[in-house]
Amino acid sequence: MPAEAATNLLIDTDVHPHLGDLSAYLPRVWGERWKRIAMGVGAAHEGNPRGVPRRDAWTPDGRLPGSDPEFMVTDHLDRYDIDYAILLPPVLPMIPDPDYANALASAYNDCLLDSWLPVSARFKGSVAVNSNDPEAAAREIRRVGSHPDMVQVLMSSVSRAPYGQRQYHAIYEAAAEFDLPVAVHPGTEGAGTAWPPTPVGYPSRYLEWHNILPITYMAQINSLICEGVFEKFPTLKFVGVEGGLAWLPHLMWRMDKNYKALRDTTPWLKRLPSEYIVEHIRFTTQPIEEPAKPAELEQILSMISAEKTVMFSSDYPHWDNDDPRLVLRRLDPAMRARIFGGTAAELYQLHTAPARTEPTWQRTKKTESKDDSTSYATVIE
Template sequence: MTQAMIRSRVPSTELVPVRVVDSDIHPMPAPGQLVEYIPEPYRSKILTHKVGSTIYYDAPDFNHAFAMRVDSFTEDGGFPGSDPDLAFQQAIIEGGSDIGILEPGFTAKRLPEWSQAICTAHNTWLANHWLDSHNNWHQRWRGSICAATEDTAGAVREIEKWVGHPYMSQILIKAEPRPAWGDPQYDPIWATAVKHDMPVACHLSRGFYETMPAPPVGIPSYNHDFMVSYSLLANNQVMSLIFDGVFDRFPELRIVLVEHAFTWILPLMWRMDAIYEARKSWVDIKRKPSEYVKEHIKFTTQPLDYPDDKTELTRAFEWMDCEKILLFSSDYPHWTYDDPRWLVKHLPAHAREAIMFRNGIQTYHLPESVPALPGQTKVW
């Protein structure tokens, strides 16, 4: 039935309520697909040869599956995330998500203009190959406007270019570029996001050379400590946003931290609040730091770190007011994929609806109902 619907590509007139919003699905350009959208003169200069990994990746079966679900490769060997129909079948029909937020994996380059050119290409590619009427016939995909914060003026132009697209739901940036987000040089980007009432999401990335997220002691040797360092990067960006007054300058700004984990935010809020109380006369912000976090920042659930004693996780959820700050995410098609039917069981009962779909609907301004899909897995 589902395959017949894909062939007809006609949305159902029956509507069903949205019960799962997946805030992290990764589309991937097919070989050669992105190049045609890179603006000149960058297209003619681009290097297309493959290079070796700079950091040893310790994911299971990485040499064979590149840290992806082994069943997410296409029948002809295409890379996971490169086929909208397969992603639809696995993440929406079988996985049970009702709406998926697409987040292309663009990486920072050494030159700001190159980073922006890559963002420009990804935005056009996403609109033409995922959000068009042929591939988004089911109306379940929502896109991200990729913007390179290193080139502030270019980022604003790119946002303004795509903000009117009916299926673009957020602005997507990276956390690696320096200085930290509290610097006034980024204010035009925040102002544009607020102007159009769009959230700004940040997904972890792997840049090149000095653009990589390095801990204070330098680039780590292995993937496992490198992955932990992403949380340290987000930790510093959160502090910069708060203590440098970004949320006071832009009271309507909304930030989403994707795949940076989230359990670390609880002790960070405790520490920031303690410093705020001790040095309040020296600090210009108007409220306790934890209040800014709960009002302005959302975190995706994947990766969900939890201790052996699950009751400790439950207490942490309660202490951080998880129903205010969390968005469900699966991280499809990576090997770390979290099935929503598994994830929902780990959430406090009173917070499940908020995390699984209500926060997503509010954050991304999504509809509360979508065309029905016969055969779709029901998470609830």
Template sequence: MRAYQVIDADGHVVEPLDMWDRYFDDSYRKRKPKMVTDAGGHLRFELDGRLWPTPSGPGAGRPEGLGAFYAPDSAHRREGGWDATARLADMDREGIDIMVLYPSLLLMGVPVLRDAGLAEAVCQAYNNWLHEHCKTDPTRLIGVGLIPLQHVEVACREAERCVRSLGMRGVMAHPAPSDERNLDHVDFDRLYATMQALDAPLAFHEGGSGHQRTLSSYRYDNYILTHTLSHPFEQMAACANMIVGGVFERFPSLQVAYLEAGCGWLPSWLDRLDEHVARLHHLAPSLRLSPSEYFQRQCWISCDPDERTLASTIALIGDTKIVWASDYPHLDARSGPVKTFHDVQASLAPAALKAILQDNPRRLYGLSSQ
């Protein structure tokens, strides 16, 4: 019998096709999100007049669109994306005890909604549905709410509702600036104060598919590049900006997770930040700790099931701030993620495996040991 639980710190739901009919605010009914077929015959998500993933041009998403999620004949279709009973069966088969849930379609789109009321309606509909999804087995299915970062008042209000009323274990936002404000902008301090007071984590998760200004979306039109670059580059920028910009100095209890970007880049990134802050401290005079120390105190990062750089990452930064994620049921998720992880990480000490698979995600999300 295994000596520890396997907690998936970043699994995904696939928003059901009828979610908007069932949960969306009637006052915004004419602007209800929907699925459409594009000129090429591919299924896409339409939100406020824009198609996701972007069919072509800068920031292009998967050319085949979203059919792989929903088409009955798709090899990638997983009913567990929207059916909680099917998800639990998949978790049992894969050996996953608990899964923390993030969106799929709504990783795209929300950051560019300029109408605060519409953004709130979209997030509320999703969060209400997710709450119902998790009620099938709330000890194993853990929800993380979605907030519109660009509308700070709405984001704070929805974060409070998600954590206090819906029992969610944190909230998530997109790491890329949604307008001209970076993550250290004083406007976001109210959100950071809210999350600190709630004693719940703020997670950043990239979506990477056009219509918004990201480090890859305005430069490349090949999905290999937009997807490969968007996730780690955006999280590197978000992490650096929050540390150097003094967010963690101003909010010393705030906990932030940077997800689905791998972890192999982190040691060299922290080394570089440490060196620059030490040499150029006059440009960040409020910092009383090194970037590495802020990260160890307040930040978390996820690793992939087959991440070959994990052992070297642990050797440099330790194993206390790393969590494990399957990415189920996305197209780049690995088959047999738990077995893959144990096979690839066979050299890790049992204590490190236990920390990454159980102890760290429990601490991050405030999960019971039962």
């Protein structure tokens, strides 16, 4: 990739579309269930008393924030001169019925392909999967992962077992086939069959839950590295979305220290854990920690090689989203350019700025794959 192209890009790595009614993308039995109960599981904590969406992000005709792709282009991408937005639909909770959860994942992806990605070349999508059923998740990746505008796999940051364990390797194998990073996002902790949001139980309030989002990220990163996932899949990249990053230095230090004393318990590892983190794991900025002394955050960014590991995200259209004009303004220009575009451009293979005109996408007829799931071919006219 030309260095100048990457330097000049502004890429938002966490933008949430509201997909609305998915019943049209579901088989009849699941479509009826969607109309009755939607996800069918509740949150494990009190919700934000003021609501999650920003109050100024409602569409002019009164629709929910994030529900209109054309308005999102105007209200968010054009307002901040964003070149690319990585779209993350709501992550699937641990729904007890795996067939329903798998159907919802496919519906998410088909809706994104039909209703969002054709609107603007600046939209890039995430392949939603049900991580609770890794074999089905791998089939879903192979069904739609070849679409040129699908740039990563998306699953919940919580799981029934740590993500490094072997039952999840089918997901990573499929993602690696298409050179797709695997991203995780919070929001389903304790819902459905997931474990509680904390190792000691359920928080009582939204603030309490929001404060400890990084806990699951620490556990998943620890598992991925100690289980040797990045030795088995050397091209795989992992993305921690919306988990913060100020906690990362002490995790890296602790893992490195313990590895030196206990390396015989993980003989497949060939490097320090911190080296795997810098090479294979990326983190998004929002909700970035804001110490009273900004210089302290700059020190943390230096400790984690932020020019390689950190990517800008806004979390639009949520209540605590970040304005790219105001975040990390004090940073060295070279590091800021990497965080705001360069690293994401490399990760998602976004080599140049997109055309600011609406592309016309035509989906071809459905074809049956070996596993009897539907696959789609897509071309640009």
